[in-house]
Amino acid sequence: MIPFPRLLHPRFTLAARSAQAVLRELGNPEPPINIEPYLKKMKWRLKYEELHGPDGYMIKLVKGGKVRYTIYLATDSDPDSPYDVETIQKRQFFTAVHELGHILLHGNFLLNSHESMNAIPEELAGILEVEAHWFASKLLMPNYVFRQPSDLIPEILAKKCGVNITPAIKRLSKLDNNIRESLTTSFRLDKYEKLPTWIDDPHSIYCASLKWDSIHQALNASKRRRYICPKCGLFHGDHNIWGPYCIECEEPVRLVKFPQERYYFFT
Ligand SMILES: [Zn+2]
Ligand SMILES: [Zn+2]
Incomplete structure (x- = not known):
């Protein structure tokens, strides 16, 4: 495992560039943007499971010198949740891209985010969260989708x-x-x-x-x-x-x- 980087602030430019690279790979598609073809190409898997807490996480597996990632998304249903199915699905979708951000931006030094996230100093973990969020935001709402004034609503x-x-x-x-x-x-x-x-x-x-x-x-x-x-x-x-x-x-x-x-x- 590569040692944790010493970051003082989120690397917004790096996160945005990573998002752009994925979009290029997908052929700069029209929104809503689906990352599944990208995951398939990389042979990274997306799994839905009860996670009892987190919205999602990603796991890194090194086997025979090859690195494989799996993104887990929570299917836990909360009967008291005030949100409708569509809202929950959209949140899941956003979480998947957020986790992809962790893979691309932080995969090098994470052995297993589920466990080692706890080992990461709190301040650094906060910065990594911001980076993954910015990645997801720029990937799902890239600059090129802003075409008319109503897109500002x-x-x-x-x-x-x-x-x-x-x-x-x-x-x-x-x-x-x-x-x-x-x-x-x-x-x-x-x-x-x-x-x-x-x-x-x-x-x-x-x-x-x-x-x-x-x-x-x-x-x-x-x-x-x-x-x-x-x-x-x-x-x-x-x-x-x-x-x-x-x-x-x-x-x-x-x-x-x-x-x-x-x-x-x-x-
Ligand atoms: Zn995260
Ligand atoms: Zn006039």
């Missing part, structure tokens, strides 16, 4: 990527600002935004204040002024080369003020 991102709402919120809170900028510089929710088909009433997205607040937060997070065309409803960033006029209908644009004019663009 946690509910929509979660649905698109097959994850629960909490990991989606966390992912968005750490989203690269360049991605946010590129998605919100110029957009029109009412006309150009393609809404996912599972939203029966397209207006629900505008009206539910929670969802609107998410877009509002997304816009505000970039700390740039936004303008709206009163005629066609197009949002503009402040780097509009056409000046204070709409790039489509040449109407003078107005500064968007949040939150007083929260519902401005569809009233």
Whole structure:
């Protein structure tokens, strides 16, 4: 066993690169991303068992000089659990990717995570957990899935990527600002935004204040002024080369003020 590394903080870049490497191997698939073909290729197994505690763990087996990993996922059912089957399955799915993160990032120095996790100093264990989580987050919600402003809404991102709402919120809170900028510089929710088909009433997205607040937060997070065309409803960033006029209908644009004019663009 290789000695434990001395880490002072989580290696976010390394975790993100490992996730990218797996995605490349899978051919950068559309979400929801399934890691099973990757596990199959590596001949690593995924097993479902009652684990009496943890959500999952991974085991390293060295046999005849060959290293094999197995990921165990908990099937323990808690009759008092407030979560529905879908939520539990999504959590299991996230856990599997989290464990894959442990294999790829920490497999070298772990003999058997189930046992040696206890041998790892608490502070280091915390860092390894953060790394595995960041790996899972970047693998299941990679940069390339962010294509339109609605992807900045946690509910929509979660649905698109097959994850629960909490990991989606966390992912968005750490989203690269360049991605946010590129998605919100110029957009029109009412006309150009393609809404996912599972939203029966397209207006629900505008009206539910929670969802609107998410877009509002997304816009505000970039700390740039936004303008709206009163005629066609197009949002503009402040780097509009056409000046204070709409790039489509040449109407003078107005500064968007949040939150007083929260519902401005569809009233
Ligand atoms: Zn873990
Ligand atoms: Zn316009």
